Amino acid sequence: KIYEDVSELPGLEYDFVIVGAGAAGNVLANRLTENLNFSVLVLEAGVSNEGVIDSMVPLFVNNLLSGPNAYEWNYTTTPQVGLNNRSIPYQRAYILGGCTSHNGMFYTRGSAEDYNRWATLTGDSGWSWDDLLPYFFKNEKWSPPADNHDTSGEFNPAVHSTQGINSVSLSGSRWPIFENQVIQTTRELPDEFPFNLDYNSGEPLGVGWFQSTIGNGTRSSSATSYLAPQFIQRPNLHVLLHAQVSKLVGPQTAKGVVSFEGVQFSQGGSLFTAKATKETILSAGAIGTPAILMNSGIGDKNALTALGISSVLDLPSVGQNATDQPTFFATWAYKNATLFNEAYAEWNATHTGPFTNLPVTHIAWTRLDADSPIFKNVTDPSAGPKTPHIEIFVGTGTGFGAAPTGNSMSFGMVMLTPTSRGSITLQSNNPFDPPLIDPGMLVTDFDIFTARESVAQAYSFVQAPVWKDYIIAPTPDLSNMTTDALDEFIRNNAYTSGHIVSTAAMSAKNAPYGVVNPDLLVKGASGLSIIDASIMAATYVVAERGADLVKQRWT
Numbered sequence: 097k098i099y100e101d102v103s104e105l106p107g108l109e110y111d112f113v114i115v116g117a118g119a120a121g122n123v124l125a126n127r128l129t130e131n132l133n134f135s136v137l138v139l140e141a142g143v144s145n146e147g148v149i150d151s152m153v154p155l156f157v158n159n160l161l162s163g164p165n166a167y168e169w170n171y172t173t174t175p176q177v178g179l180n181n182r183s184i185p186y187q188r189a190y191i192l193g194g195c196t197s198h199n200g201m202f203y204t205r206g207s208a209e210d211y212n213r214w215a216t217l218t219g220d221s222g223w224s225w226d227d228l229l230p231y232f233f234k235n236e237k238w239s240p241p242a243d244n245h246d247t248s249g250e251f252n253p254a255v256h257s258t259q260g261i262n263s264v265s266l267s268g269s270r271w272p273i274f275e276n277q278v279i280q281t282t283r284e285l286p287d288e289f290p291f292n293l294d295y296n297s298g299e300p301l302g303v304g305w306f307q308s309t310i311g312n313g314t315r316s317s318s319a320t321s322y323l324a325p326q327f328i329q330r331p332n333l334h335v336l337l338h339a340q341v342s343k344l345v346g347p348q349t350a351k352g353v354v355s356f357e358g359v360q361f362s363q364g365g366s367l368f369t370a371k372a373t374k375e376t377i378l379s380a381g382a383i384g385t386p387a388i389l390m391n392s393g394i395g396d397k398n399a400l401t402a403l404g405i406s407s408v409l410d411l412p413s414v415g416q417n418a419t420d421q422p423t424f425f426a427t428w429a430y431k432n433a434t435l436f437n438e439a440y441a442e443w444n445a446t447h448t449g450p451f452t453n454l455p456v457t458h459i460a461w462t463r464l465d466a467d468s469p470i471f472k473n474v475t476d477p478s479a480g481p482k483t484p485h486i487e488i489f490v491g492t493g494t495g496f497g498a499a500p501t502g503n504s505m506s507f508g509m510v511m512l513t514p515t516s517r518g519s520i521t522l523q524s525n526n527p528f529d530p531p532l533i534d535p536g537m538l539v540t541d542f543d544i545f546t547a548r549e550s551v552a553q554a555y556s557f558v559q560a561p562v563w564k565d566y567i568i569a570p571t572p573d574l575s576n577m578t579t580d581a582l583d584e585f586i587r588n589n590a591y592t593s594g595h596i597v598s599t600a601a602m603s604a605k606n607a608p609y610g611v612v613n614p615d616l617l618v619k620g621a622s623g624l625s626i627i628d629a630s631i632m633a634a635t636y637v638v639a640e641r642g643a644d645l646v647k648q649r650w651t
C-alpha cells in the first residue's frame with residue numbers, strides 16, 4: 097500500500113527498510129515482498145506519481161526537466177571548470193519512481209565487455225554479462241509499439257524477454273522519410289556506420305532502432321511497473337511518501353563491524369525512526385545515498401570531522417568517483433513538419449501518434465579511431481574493442497524531448513566513457529541542506545577530445561548522399577569552426593545526461609577503495625547495503641540481482 101502520512105503506517109519496525117522508491121528501490125520492494133514472510137517499508141521523500149501527465153506522456157519529458165518544479169529536488173551543480181564555470185541544473189526526481197519517472201526512457205544495456213570488466217574487477221562472476229542476462233530478462237517486458245507496426249528487422253527477439261515487468265518497446269510512431277535516410281546511411285557508409293539489428297545484444301556498435309521503456313504509448317517507470325496494482329496490494333509491502341531520510345541511527349560497533357538500528361526520517365516537520373530488523377537498504381540514488389552515508393558518519397573521516405560529524409566508519413571513497421556523461425546537440429534545418437495540437441489530441445484519444453515516444457529514431461554507437469592522437473597519452477578507458485566511446489542519438493525535432501513542431505533535426509552526442517571524475521560532498525552537518533554536487537564535467541583532455549570527435553562523426557553521418565536534398569543548413573555550423581571555437585561551443589552547451597554513477601562504488605572484497613563489496617553490503621558494516629546507481633550503472637539489473645542476494649542472505 098502507498099501511504100501519504102506516517103500515522104497511517106501499521107508500525108515503524110520492519111524486516112527491511114528501503115530508502116528511496118526509484119529505479120532500484122521499487123525493484124527491491126517488489127522482489128523482497130514476493131516472500132510473504134518479509135515485511136518491507138520503503139521511505140520516499142518525494143510525491144506521488146499518480147496522474148502526473150508530464151510523467152506519462154513520453155514526449156512531455158522536458159516539462160519535468162526544463163526548470164524548477166514540484167517533482168524535482170531542484171539541484172544545481174558547483175561551478176564546472178570544464179563548462180566555462182557554469183553551474184548547471186542537475187535533475188533528480190522527487191517523485192515516486194525516482195528518475196525513472198522523468199528520465200529519457202532510453203533502454204540501453206551497455207556492452208557485454210562493460211559487465212565482464214565489472215566481474216573481473218570485483219572478483220564476482222555474478223556481475224558478468226552472461227550471469228546478468230537472466231536478470232535483464234526478469235526486468236524487461238518487450239511490448240508491441242503503440243502503432244503496432246511490423247517490427248521485424250528492427251530488433252532481435254532472441255535477446256529480449258516478454259516475461260519481465262518493465263515495458264520496453266520500439267518507437268510507436270513513424271518518421272518514414274527520416275527513418276529511411278538513417279537506414280540508407282548505414283548502406284552508403286557501412287564502414288563507419290554499420291547497421292546493428294539490436295544494440296542491446298551486448299555488442300552495441302553500429303546504428304540500431306531506438307528502444308525505450310515505454311508500453312502502450314506511455315512511460316513505464318519503476319512505479320508504474322514494479323508497484324503496479326497487483327504488487328502494491330501485497331499485505332507486506334508499505335511505501336511511505338513525503339518521508340525524507342536524514343541518517344542511519346543507533347550505530348553500534350562490535351569486533352570492528354558497525355551495525356545500525358534503522359533510519360531517521362522527517363515528515364511534516366517532525367522526526368521519526370524506522371527500524372529494520374534484518375537489513376537497511378539505501379536506494380536513494382547516486383546523490384541521496386552518499387549524502388545519507390556521510391550524514392551518518394560514514395565517509396572520509398577528516399572531511400566529516402571538519403564538518404562536526406562524528407566518524408562512525410572511515411570510508412574515504414564515499415561521494416568520490418562521481419562519473420557523469422556530458423551531452424550536447426548538433427542541429428540542422430530540415431524539410432519536415434508535424435502539428436503539435438493534432439498529435440496531442442491523438443495521444444489523448446488513443447495513446448498513439450508522435451507523442452508516444454521521443455522524436456528519436458535510432459542510435460549510432462561509435463568508437464574513436466584506434467590511432468587517434470589522444471591514445472598516445474591516455475589509456476583507452478573503454479572496456480574493450482566492442483564498447484562504444486560515443487552515443488549519437490538521431491531524430492527529428494530540435495533536441496531531447498522537444499516537440500517536433502519545426503523543420504529541424506538534431507543529433508544528441510553523449511560521451512560514454514568519460515575520464516573526468518567529480519564528487520558529492522556535504523556543505524554542513526545539517527542533513528536537510530542539499531549536498532554539494534560536482535559532476536566534474538569535461539575536465540580531462542580525453543573528454544573534450546571525444547566531444548570534438550563526436551561532432552566530426554555526426555557531420556560525417558549526414559555526408560551520406562541520401563541527406564543531400566533534405567538538409568537545409570546546420571544551425572549552427574560546427575564543422576567549420578576552429579578547435580578553440582568548437583571547444584567554446586561544447587563547454588557552453590554541454591550539460592548532464594543525468595547518468596551520474598559510482599559515488600558509493602562497488603569493489604572487490606579486500607580492495608583498498610570502494611564502499612560496497614560485490615554482495616552489496618557496505619564494507620565494515622553489517623545489516624546495511626547499497627543497491628542503486630551509486631554502486632554502478634544499469635540500475636534495474638543491479639537491483640534485480642541485488643534482490644536475489646538479499647533474499648539469499650535471509651532465507
Ligand SMILES: Cc1cc2nc3c(=O)[nH]c(=O)nc-3n(C[C@H](O)[C@H](O)[C@H](O)COP(=O)(O)OP(=O)(O)OC[C@H]3O[C@@H](n4cnc5c(N)ncnc54)[C@H](O)[C@@H]3O)c2cc1C
Pocket residue numbers: 115116117118119120121139140141142161187188189190191192193194195196198199200201202203204339340341342379380381382384385388593594595596627628629630635
Ligand atoms: C534527466 C535524466 C535523464 C535520464 N535518462 C535516462 C535514460 O534515458 N535511460 C536510462 O537508462 N537512464 C536514464 N537516466 C538515469 C536513470 O534514470 C538513473 O540512473 C536511475 O533512475 C537511477 O536509479 P536509482 O534507484 O539509483 O535512483 P533514482 O531513480 O534517482 O531514485 C532515488 C529515489 O530516492 C529518493 N530519495 C533520495 N534521497 C532520499 C532521502 N534522503 N530520503 C528518502 N528518499 C530519498 C528520490 O526522491 C528518488 O525517488 C536519466 C536520469 C536523469 C536525471
